[in-house]
Amino acid sequence: MKNLTPSALPVPDRGGPAQPLLLVRDLKKHFAVRGHPLERQRKFVHAVDGVSFSVAKGKTLGIVGESGCGKSTTARLIARLMAPDSGSMIFDGQGVAEFGGLELKEFRRSLQMVFQDSFASLNPRLTIAETVAYGPRIHGLSKAAATLLTRDLLARVGLEPGQFGARYPHELSGGQRQRVNIARALALSPRLVILDEAVAALDKSVQAQVLNLLQELKSECQLTYLFISHDLHVVHYLSDQVIVMYLGQIVESGPVEDIYQRPAHPYTRALLAAVPSMDPSRRTQASPLSGDPPNPINPPDGCRFRDRCPHAQPVCAARAPALMALGPAFEHQVACHMSDRLSGHRDATQGLVL
Numbered sequence: 634m635k636n637l638t639p640s641a642l643p644v645p646d647r648g649g650p651a652q653p654l655l656l657v658r659d660l661k662k663h664f665a666v667r668g669h670p671l672e673r674q675r676k677f678v679h680a681v682d683g684v685s686f687s688v689a690k691g692k693t694l695g696i697v698g699e700s701g702c703g704k705s706t707t708a709r710l711i712a713r714l715m716a717p718d719s720g721s722m723i724f725d726g727q728g729v730a731e732f733g734g735l736e737l738k739e740f741r742r743s744l745q746m747v748f749q750d751s752f753a754s755l756n757p758r759l760t761i762a763e764t765v766a767y768g769p770r771i772h773g774l775s776k777a778a779a780t781l782l783t784r785d786l787l788a789r790v791g792l793e794p795g796q797f798g799a800r801y802p803h804e805l806s807g808g809q810r811q812r813v814n815i816a817r818a819l820a821l822s823p824r825l826v827i828l829d830e831a832v833a834a835l836d837k838s839v840q841a842q843v844l845n846l847l848q849e850l851k852s853e854c855q856l857t858y859l860f861i862s863h864d865l866h867v868v869h870y871l872s873d874q875v876i877v878m879y880l881g882q883i884v885e886s887g888p889v890e891d892i893y894q895r896p897a898h899p900y901t902r903a904l905l906a907a908v909p910s911m912d913p914s915r916r917t918q919a920s921p922l923s924g925d926p927p928n929p930i931n932p933p934d935g936c937r938f939r940d941r942c943p944h945a946q947p948v949c950a951a952r953a954p955a956l957m958a959l960g961p962a963f964e965h966q967v968a969c970h971m972s973d974r975l976s977g978h979r980d981a982t983q984g985l986v987l
Contacts, residue, residue, distance in 0.1 A: 647725050653687040654825055654857045660684045660720035662710055666930060678929045680706045682881035693858040695872030695889070697865060697904065701926060702878040704861045708829050711859065712746050713737060742772060745818035749830035751810035755802040761813050762798035768820045786816040790846060808839035815846070819854065827859045832867060844871060865908050869893055877901045880926055880937045887965030897959055897967040899942045936970065948977045
């Protein structure tokens, strides 16, 4: 990627490595539900309900959780594909759009997104070369420079430009189309790439190839990833930090090894227990998690996981747990009354309130 034209290079690092690339605070998005005409009170789906986190430069933040927990909605809010109801977002020390600072066009040049459906993400009427070159051309790159950049990018993602450049999306396999989507995302030299279930539709052998490619590109291009997936094995392989979401809220976050080796929230433990084991002696005999998530239109008071939690106590219904830091490093955080010795929960332990 060192041969990219100067006009395609990313903007300089404004805050240094200590400053987070992305800082999200209290992000909310509620979708109105069409109800009965005679109903006086409007109903809303609480898709994202007060999510806060940061993404360090050059790192990968994984977001996991069941379907409907708000992972993809969070990604679309960050990419500004939809507007949040409230909250703030800072990109490398500057606000975005209505928050002041970066204009939306400049921000979107620094952020790109790769979606799950590799075919639906591509224009069937454009060739592969035209698809990759489209973004740079829109941002003012000359046709000759965009063509040169496209050839470099296709070669970098393992697609021979002379062989694949003139093809159309329907002539490629799923793995090849996803490589095209990755090349297109890199065409504007972004600093943050959001991968929303980017390898979920691929078979395991192709998944491994794409994941290895993402790791190589991350190092070569100094990229930062926000990686969303339901596959905990993939998240473990690719991520440095992990966020666990449940019904629109963060229930646990921290370094990947802390989350996988020492999960503190009952929901996180249930997710990890549901991962199939290759060891025949460690087969799962019973479902680690029973029941369905509550209705997001009317989420329960207190802890939203309490109806499915085997450790639920009256305090879990009385009030929502605050994020607690486990240990003095403040990196591993959990929202559970069992981690707060002052909560009144029977099984409460020492925790540090954030």
